[in-house]
Amino acid sequence: MGNMKLNLKIWRQKGPKDTGAMKTYPVNDVSEDMSFLEMLDVLNDNLVRKNEEPIAFDHDCREGICGSCSLFINGEPHGPGRGITTCQLHMRKFKDGDTIHVEPWRSAAFPVIKDLAVDRSAFDRIQAAGGFISVNTNGNLVDGNALPIPKVDADTAFDAATCIGCGACVATCPNGSAMLFVSAKVSQLSLLPQGRPEAKERVLNMVEQMDKEGFGNCSNTGACEVECPKGISLEHIARMNREYMVAGVTKK
Amino acid sequence: MARSALLGSSLAKKYWMALTGLFLSIFLIAHLAGNLQLLDMSPDGQLKFNEYAKFMTTFPLVKIVSYVLYASILFHAFDGILLAIQNRKARPVRYVHEKSSANRTWYSGQMALLGTLIMVFIVLHMKAFWYEMHWGELGMDSNGNKDLYTLVAVTFTQLWYVVVYVISMAVLAFHLLHGFSSAFQSLGANHPRYTPVIKSVGVFFAVIVPIFFALIPVWMFINA
Ligand code: SF4
Ligand code: FES
Numbered sequence: 001m002g003n004m005k006l007n008l009k010i011w012r013q014k015g016p017k018d019t020g021a022m023k024t025y026p027v028n029d030v031s032e033d034m035s036f037l038e039m040l041d042v043l044n045d046n047l048v049r050k051n052e053e054p055i056a057f058d059h060d061c062r063e064g065i066c067g068s069c070s071l072f073i074n075g076e077p078h079g080p081g082r083g084i085t086t087c088q089l090h091m092r093k094f095k096d097g098d099t100i101h102v103e104p105w106r107s108a109a110f111p112v113i114k115d116l117a118v119d120r121s122a123f124d125r126i127q128a129a130g131g132f133i134s135v136n137t138n139g140n141l142v143d144g145n146a147l148p149i150p151k152v153d154a155d156t157a158f159d160a161a162t163c164i165g166c167g168a169c170v171a172t173c174p175n176g177s178a179m180l181f182v183s184a185k186v187s188q189l190s191l192l193p194q195g196r197p198e199a200k201e202r203v204l205n206m207v208e209q210m211d212k213e214g215f216g217n218c219s220n221t222g223a224c225e226v227e228c229p230k231g232i233s234l235e236h237i238a239r240m241n242r243e244y245m246v247a248g249v250t251k252k
Numbered sequence: 253m254a255r256s257a258l259l260g261s262s263l264a265k266k267y268w269m270a271l272t273g274l275f276l277s278i279f280l281i282a283h284l285a286g287n288l289q290l291l292d293m294s295p296d297g298q299l300k301f302n303e304y305a306k307f308m309t310t311f312p313l314v315k316i317v318s319y320v321l322y323a324s325i326l327f328h329a330f331d332g333i334l335l336a337i338q339n340r341k342a343r344p345v346r347y348v349h350e351k352s353s354a355n356r357t358w359y360s361g362q363m364a365l366l367g368t369l370i371m372v373f374i375v376l377h378m379k380a381f382w383y384e385m386h387w388g389e390l391g392m393d394s395n396g397n398k399d400l401y402t403l404v405a406v407t408f409t410q411l412w413y414v415v416v417y418v419i420s421m422a423v424l425a426f427h428l429l430h431g432f433s434s435a436f437q438s439l440g441a442n443h444p445r446y447t448p449v450i451k452s453v454g455v456f457f458a459v460i461v462p463i464f465f466a467l468i469p470v471w472m473f474i475n476a
Contacts, residue, residue, distance in 0.1 A: 217262045
């Protein structure tokens with residue numbers, strides 16, 4: 001059984017309209033082998049037993065691939081540690097007696113639904129605005145392997161494609177900017193021949209949607225790159241800046 | 253849409269911020285090169301500097317460039333304020349506990365504040381010299397040129413003025429420390445081979461240029 005005692009300060013908010021506040025919860029019997037989410041499960045279990053409302057937080061795969069989990073832990077998205085999501089964060093990162101602050105992602109574009117759960121559908125709308133390629137499905141498909149692609153481009157596109165859309169980049173950015181996410185989605189397609197025909201509209205439409213959603217403006221602090229669980233590079237933001245400029249100048 | 257792509261969009265604001273910022277950086281080099289003449293505090297140095305000041309305020313080509321410069325300063329400031337306001341709006345509820353030191357330098361997150369301080373300095377600086385040179389009552393030197401040199405020398409006998417200048421140059425250094433390489437990133441210039449070079453040049457520029465600027469009032473104060 002666990003041997004750590006922790007003092008949690010957690011954001012509680014009944015619904016989108018509620019103002020919300022930080023509330024303190026002591027938790028005992030935390031094992032250092034638990035993930036952060038399992039520790040919250042223990043706390044919620046205690047709350048339910050006491051007939052209190054459990055804390056709402058997002059999670060799904062619990063193995064760092066779906067992008068559902070979030071949480072701003074001790075001032076950083078996905079907590080301390082690099083290249084991991086909150087579900088991959090283990091309690092051994094903390095010490096017995098620690099006070100841990102847990103807050104939801106803060107962004108005008110990610111309104112709080114309840115407690116620690118926020119609405120990230122703004123990302124879906126940005127994707128829908130251009131994060132796709134149009135292909136025939138009538139049987140005349142071109143074999144993807146028949147297209148020569150330089151290894152470096154394929155690797156870079158793949159790196160961009162590892163973005164799981166968690167929103168940590170927005171959460172940590174002092175400007176609440178979504179540039180790292182959007183640039184990863186733009187790069188992933190524009191680096192490959194299949195993505196080129198629609199490249200100009202794609203970058204123009206996705207940036208337009210990004211601005212509409214109310215995300216802030218990138219000022220190149222680089223905080224997103226440090227906190228991104230998938231190590232998405234700022235190089236993609238520069239690529240998007242280039243593509244957008246060229247598209248803006250040359251689009252008819 | 254193509255219109256807003258190059259004017260109104262979030263990326264467009266960054267492009268203009270970067271372009272005006274880089275132009276202002278080039279201006280700093282030219283301004284510094286001219287002003288280093290002030291370090292020569294002999295009577296001959298005084299005449300030469302006044303001659304130079306006359307050239308800089310009357311030669312047509314320099315005048316045109318100076319209008320572009322004024323426009324750039326105003327645009328950079330205006331665009332910066334606009335960005336800062338929008339970025340504030342993007343996070344209406346702030347974090348209770350935020351550990352920004354974990355992922356960014358303090359100055360990269362304070363560009364608007366640093367920029368505002370620089371703007372205050374520019375107003376002070378232009379009132380002291382630029383305004384006086386154009387519309388003030390300046391004496392004449394033995395060559396019959398407006399004696400800007402003496403005004404500068406007298407101004408820098410006041411300790412508080414020298415202190416304000418040195419502090420302002422420190423502020424400028426931090427603004428440039430982030431701003432220089434940031435401008436290249438905004439314009440899409442990021443490459444594994446060149447970005448490290450741009451970053452090193454940026455640090456060198458951000459340190460050397462303000463140090464030399466600050467040297468002028470300090471030197472003139474000491475040697476007064
Ligand atoms: S870029 Fe990184 S931090 Fe941003 S959504 Fe994608 S995986 Fe998450
Ligand atoms: S729950 Fe799927 S990434 Fe954390």
